[in-house]
Amino acid sequence: MVDPRVSNSAGTVPGGGGAGLRGAPPRSAAMFQGGSLKVVTTGFRDGYLRSNGVPYSENASLTEHFDRLPPHPNGDVWLIVSSVLEDPQYLNGPLYLSTQFKKEANGAKWNPTPCKTDPPGKPRPK
Numbered sequence: 001m002v003d004p005r006v007s008n009s010a011g012t013v014p015g016g017g018g019a020g021l022r023g024a025p026p027r028s029a030a031m032f033q034g035g036s037l038k039v040v041t042t043g044f045r046d047g048y049l050r051s052n053g054v055p056y057s058e059n060a061s062l063t064e065h066f067d068r069l070p071p072h073p074n075g076d077v078w079l080i081v082s083s084v085l086e087d088p089q090y091l092n093g094p095l096y097l098s099t100q101f102k103k104e105a106n107g108a109k110w111n112p113t114p115c116k117t118d119p120p121g122k123p124r125p126k
Helices: none
Strands: 034-040 063-068 078-086 094-101
Touching: none
Parallel strands: none
Antiparallel strands: 034 063, 063 078, 078 094
């Protein structure tokens, strides 16, 4: 089956840059057949990358790729979040970050509950 996201004969996903991001390996369409989402965020307020860390400016740009990998032969499903932060004011070059998440087999480790809200018109206790 041909992946509709393939943009050229090299088999790269749009946004992958063909030869990869500044030396990173290319983002192969075959690698991300489980699903992929690209998010670009701009228009930040000034802030800090970490509470005790480097500042960033309103000129910063954050590009995130959310990639759901196809199921592994043992049944594991992985989500990989890759982020590239660029800020010409405070950073000499892009900051690359990546986090991997493995889907749990069942909900035993996570049990969300709905938010509790007061009925309309009833004052909140103090």
